Amino acid sequence: MGRAPCCEKLGLKRGRWTAEEDEILTNYIHAKGEGSWRTLPKNAGLLRCGKSCRLRWINYLREDLKRGNITAEEEQTIVNLHSALGNRWSLIAAHLPGRTDNEIKNYWNTHLSRKLYNFIRAENEAPLPASVITVAADQRKRRGGGRGGVRRPAMKRQKKTTSNIVVEFMSSLNPESTTTSDVVEPSTSKEKERLPGSCLDNTMRMFGACDEGKSVGLCPNKESASSAVVLCPTEKRENESMGPYDWLDGEMMRLSYILDGRVVNPSGNGVVGVNEAVGTEKETASERESSSLSSNAADGELHNCSSSITSVFDDEWLDWNWVNGGVECHHQWELWNEGDNTFSRLWGAEKIEEE
DNA sequence: AAGGTCGTCAACCGCCGTGAC
DNA sequence: CGTCACGGCGGTTGACGACCT
Structure with a gap:
């Protein structure tokens, strides 16, 4: 009621x-x-x-509304921001002067989601995140005929970004464009809560999944402590001046990427022990909660890992510490289930300052 | 030519956050 | 602290024109 x-x-x-x-x-x-x-x-x-x-x-x-079709540049921005923010249309609209949230929402639902679906179908390779398929297929399903379409059940709030696919999809839209950077100001407490950047303190940079030299994610703006969306090939991002946190880029490259729910250290050491626990979909949260790992890993590899689980929007989060170049670091992973698969993603990395 | 289907987008609905009282 | 009004947001509907058969 x-x-x-x-x-x-x-x-x-x-x-x-x-x-x-x-x-x-x-x-x-x-x-x-x-x-x-x-x-x-x-x-x-x-x-x-x-x-x-x-x-x-x-x-x-309103006089300040921009009339006419969405430009390719605007489309690019919408895709970028949607990959990081999900269906937060008002936030996305705030980055497109003269465009309204309603306009962007309509544009996404009528143009971009279908393009994305077709792109995914064309790729037709590795299994895709269920959330992508669900949204795109649902979008097709509603074209059931007749005016006004068919009432569909409320769409599940998008909690996951589909970073890698969207990055590639974006490249297919405009191969020339490689970088977009914007400042995101969370306006409400709920918004702040939902932004990944707020899960950790302002010294932390947030990243989505890294794949094939690309990355997408959120990181706090060091001047304003707000979140900035960074979406670009990693090698380009490494050339940008990012302030005192540059060391994390190289770290990100070395650290890990994710395959089939297992966290893999690409430096050559293979699957890291803790992932046996993390990647097992049948394992309960309590079992994970109690798991911990200590290793004699050399500097630059995982070291003194410990895990703790917190529940954020039905997801589980894993925190661990490790030593990088003699500096104690903290990393945070998000874990979630989609169908029979367990997915994980590195969300944040921070240097832990000694007191 | 006519009816059916599809695509678009303005408008509505229900819910939520916030601030005033 | 609880209640209420208000503004804002995201999901959804449905009018309408274009296209298809």
């Missing part, structure tokens, strides 16, 4: 706005300014719900 309707619906007009209504609303806002949406319709003489007025103004009537 939700809240009561925001206004008395009886007698209020619904559906498409007429040019006359648009003019009334525009003139009123020009005279009185935005806000007080609840009382605005009455004061302006509109037989509309306040919410409807607000939506009409924000999504259509």
Whole structure:
């Protein structure tokens, strides 16, 4: 049971706005300014719900809206940001001046998700993350015929990014483009909570999965302590000036990548012991919680690992420490199940300052 | 030519966070 | 601290035009 309707619906007009209504609303806002949406319709003489007025103004009537088709550059930005932020359309829209969240959402649902689906189908190689297939297939399914389509069950909130696939998909859209960087300001406490960057402190840089020299993820902006989206081939990113945290890039390259739920150290030492526990899908959280590992690994490899599990949005998180170049480091992994598969991803790495 | 199907996107709905009281 | 109003957000619907058979 939700809240009561925001206004008395009886007698209020619904559906498409007429040019006359648009003019009334525009003139009123020009005279009185935005806000007080609840009382605005009455004061302006509109037989509309306040919410409807607000939506009409924000999504259509505002002067600063950019008209016309989404450009290739904007499309690129949308794909980049969606890969990192998921369906947080308002956040994505904040990075596209003149575009509204509704516009971007529609564009994604009608253009990009299908492109993504077709791209995935064309690739047709390794098994794909279930979340990608589900979203894309669901999108096709709703084209069931007739106007308005078929009501579909509420889509599960997207918790996972589909980084690698999206990176490659993005490259297929525009092979020339390699880097996008933006600042993301989480606006609400919930938003802050949901941003990966908030899982750890501001000294930590967040990355999604690395694959074939590419990486995607979030990292805090060291000046503003906000999160920045970085999406580019790793080799290019390494050439950028990233401030005092540059050492992590090389570390990321050495450290690990993920195959079939097993964490692998590409430096030549193969599967790291702790992954036996992490990658076993039947293992319970409590078993993982109690697991720990100590090794005599040389500097630069995993060392003094310990794990702890916390639950964040139905996922499990594994923290461990290791020594890199004599510096104690902390890494955090996200673990989740999709169907019969267990996936894991390195989310963060930080240098632990000695007190 | 007509009816069916598909694609687009404006608009609506329900829920949530926040601030005022 | 609890309640309420409000604004905002993301998911979904449905009108409408284009396209297909």
